[in-house]
Amino acid sequence: MSLPERxxxxxxxPDRLFFSGEVDEVTLPGAQGYFGILPGHAALLSELxxxxxxxxxxxxxxxxxxxxxxxxxxxDRVSVLAEAAxxxxxxxxxxxxxxxxRAEQVLRSREAETDYxxxxxxxxxxxxRLDVAERTAKV
Amino acid sequence: xxxANLRDARRRVRSVKNIQQITRxxxxxxxxxxxxxxxxxxxxxxxxxxxLAVLNSVATRVDPAHHPLLVERDTDKIMLxxxxxxxxxxxxxxxxxxxxxxxxxxxxxxxxxxxxxxxxRKGAExxxxxxxxxxxxxxxxxxxxxxxxxxxxxxxxxxxxxxxxLDAVHLAYNEFKSVIQQRVVVExxxxxxxxxxxxxxxxxxxxxxxxxxxxxxxxxxxxHVETQVFRAMLESEAAEHGAxxxxxxxxxxxxxxxxxxxxxxxxxxxxxSITTEIIEIVSGADALKVARG
Numbered sequence: 001m002s003l004p005e006r007x008x009x010x011x012x013x014p015d016r017l018f019f020s021g022e023v024d025e026v027t028l029p030g031a032q033g034y035f036g037i038l039p040g041h042a043a044l045l046s047e048l049x050x051x052x053x054x055x056x057x058x059x060x061x062x063x064x065x066x067x068x069x070x071x072x073x074x075x076d077r078v079s080v081l082a083e084a085a086x087x088x089x090x091x092x093x094x095x096x097x098x099x100x101x102r103a104e105q106v107l108r109s110r111e112a113e114t115d116y117x118x119x120x121x122x123x124x125x126x127x128x129r130l131d132v133a134e135r136t137a138k139v
Numbered sequence: 140x141x142x143a144n145l146r147d148a149r150r151r152v153r154s155v156k157n158i159q160q161i162t163r164x165x166x167x168x169x170x171x172x173x174x175x176x177x178x179x180x181x182x183x184x185x186x187x188x189x190x191l192a193v194l195n196s197v198a199t200r201v202d203p204a205h206h207p208l209l210v211e212r213d214t215d216k217i218m219l220x221x222x223x224x225x226x227x228x229x230x231x232x233x234x235x236x237x238x239x240x241x242x243x244x245x246x247x248x249x250x251x252x253x254x255x256x257x258x259x260r261k262g263a264e265x266x267x268x269x270x271x272x273x274x275x276x277x278x279x280x281x282x283x284x285x286x287x288x289x290x291x292x293x294x295x296x297x298x299x300x301x302x303x304x305l306d307a308v309h310l311a312y313n314e315f316k317s318v319i320q321q322r323v324v325v326e327x328x329x330x331x332x333x334x335x336x337x338x339x340x341x342x343x344x345x346x347x348x349x350x351x352x353x354x355x356x357x358x359x360x361x362x363h364v365e366t367q368v369f370r371a372m373l374e375s376e377a378a379e380h381g382a383x384x385x386x387x388x389x390x391x392x393x394x395x396x397x398x399x400x401x402x403x404x405x406x407x408x409x410x411x412s413i414t415t416e417i418i419e420i421v422s423g424a425d426a427l428k429v430a431r432g
Contacts, residue, residue, distance in 0.1 A: 010189060014286060014366065017185035030349050045197065046349030047358060070359055072193040079189050081362075 003040035004076035009055055011064070011080040018085045019064070023055040026078050028071055029128075037073055044073040048082065050124045052131050063132045065091060067125055088136040091129045100126035145412060148405035152398060159394035165228065166387035173318065173380035179284075180315060180373045187370040194331055194363050197346070197356075206356040207301055208364070211330050214306040216252045218274065218299065219244060220292070220328065222312035222371055223262030224379040225281045230386035232313060232321065232379055233261040239323040240311045244271060254305075258292065258372065274299070284376050289369035296368075297361055300329050312371040313378035319385050321378040328367055331360065 009026055011019040026037045029051025037044075048069040055062055069082035103123035106114055221240045223233050240262075244253050253271050257263045260278040267273070275295060280288045299305045308329040313321040348355060 010185075012186040012189045014183060014186045014369070015179075016182040032349055035349070043346045044349065045346040045352075045355055047355055070193070070355070070362075072196065074196075079193055081186065081190055081193065 005039055006076075007037065007039050007041075008077045009080070010078070011053065011066075011082060011085055013082050013085050018082070019087075021057075023057050025056040027052075027054040028078075028080070029053065029066060030071075037078055040075050041073050042075070044071075046071050046073075048080070050121070051128050052135070053080065053082075053085075054135070061135075063088065063135045065125075065129050065132045067128075086129070086132070088132055091133050093130065093133050096126045096129040096133070099123075100130065145405065145408050148401065148408050152401045152405055155394055155397050155401060159391055159398065162387045162390040162394060166384055166391060169229075169380045169384035169387060173377060173384055176284075176373065176377035176380055177315070180370075180377050183370060183373055187366050190363050190366050194359070197359070206353065206360055208297070208329060208356070208360040209331055212306050214251060216254070216305050217247055217307045217309060218254045218256060218296070218305045219325075220256045220296065220308060220310045220368070220371075221258065221262045221266070222281075222310075222375040223257070223259035223265075224375070225260040225279050227261060228386060229379055229383035232382035232386075233259075233265070235321070235323050236311060236313055237262055237265045239325060240266075241269070243309065243311065243325050256292070256296070259375075281372070281376055281379065284369075284372045286365070286369050289372055290365045293361065293365040293368045296329065297364060305329075310367070310371055312375045313382075315374045315377040315381060318381045321382055328364065331363065 006022045006024055007026060009019065009021060009023045010017070024039070027034055028037065028046070029049045031047040031049045034051065035046075048066060048071055050067045053064045053066045055064075065084075065086040066080070066082045067084040069080060071081070072079045099122055103119045103126060106119040107116065107123065219240060221236065223236050227233065247253060248271075255266055255271055255273045256275045256277075257266055257273060258277045259281050263273075263276045263278055275292075277288065277292060296305075296308055300308065307327065309325060310328040311323070311325045314324045316322050346352075
């Protein structure tokens with residue numbers, strides 16, 4: 001059996017089909033760390049964390065923001081079920097910077113009523129958004 | 140007295156005209172709500188269908204013992220989740236769904252225990268007068284369908300299921316086929332069914348799991364149930380607006396016909412009374428002439 005040459009990548013969120021297309025390589029923010037998928041990968045199931053989904057088409061790289069979800073990897077198909085996803089042009093860099101700073105402040109404050117879980121999520125989402133923006137700008 | 144009759148006829152025309160105005164307004168409201176509901180369905184469909192595909196694929200590959208939601212056990216205790224509308228005036232929409240649900244219950248209830256969870260006031264009102272036990276009622280949420288309601292409903296279902304209080308859950312709702320067409324659907328929701336294998340996957344290998352399967356399934360499966368409930372609610376919402384639009388459209392047309400008929404009737408009465416009056420005047424004048432002559 002020959003290996004498929006490309007991967008059909010599909011990213012869906014509960015309210016819409018976010019992305020669909022053929023790509024050469026995908027990198028995903030798994031719950032245990034980032035992992036890359038090339039065509040012909042063995043069937044894999046993973047949870048996704050807050051992070052950056054990157055895919056490559058030829059020599060062009062694209063980056064997307066993703067927050068929680070699941071991915072099913074089959075040799076010729078990658079289906080991402082994300083709770084939230086944003087493309088670079090949907091990301092408000094200033095807003096993300098402000099969020100990051102605020103979350104850091106909250107985490108530094110060390111007050112009893114600090115909601116660490118929430119602040120950590122906000123911080124990580126902001127960092128991931130900035131990451132997407134930065135990496136996209138570099139290309 | 141002809142004058143009173145005429146007044147009656149006028150009054151009836153006016154009241155039918157008022158009704159027609161209301162039905163026409165309701166038709167336009169339903170049409171605009173339908174458009175919004177339709178957009179929401181279309182944009183929610185990819186996620187729901189991908190989720191279903193992944194789930195089916197997962198359920199086919201893995202050992203069902205991995206998770207309680209995949210285990211098919213002997214079905215003794217079935218719950219039917221029925222989604223209806225909160226409001227009436229939408230044709231046979233609610234009647235169709237409760238009739239199909241009742242039939243489904245009767246088919247299943249020969250040797251099984253049936254219970255119900257109802258979404259929508261119309262269904263709740265109908266089933267309250269029936270002998271089957273109702274576990275939950277969710278009323279007045281169909282006007283603002285939200286994922287959080289779907290989550291709430293799905294979680295309560297999963298809790299019952301996990302506690303073995305239920306062996307299967309079926310879902311009955313109106314599917315939105317087109318603006319003028321709704322289809323009553325009764326489908327299994329739990330346990331999550333294995334894929335009907337039209338084409339057997341070439342190798343039935345288990346997945347590589349980045350996390351232990353129980354942990355992935357613990358998050359994925361409830362999410363799937365929530366998504367299915369949410370989708371059913373969106374479908375039902377759009378179908379309801381479609382049904383109401385059609386019903387109000389034909390009501391408006393019927394009102395128009397009635398107005399025409401009543402107007403004709405009214406004009407006849409008016410003419411009759413005018414004729415009578417003329418005859419009275421003429422014969423009165425004749426009488427005077429005779430009296431003078």
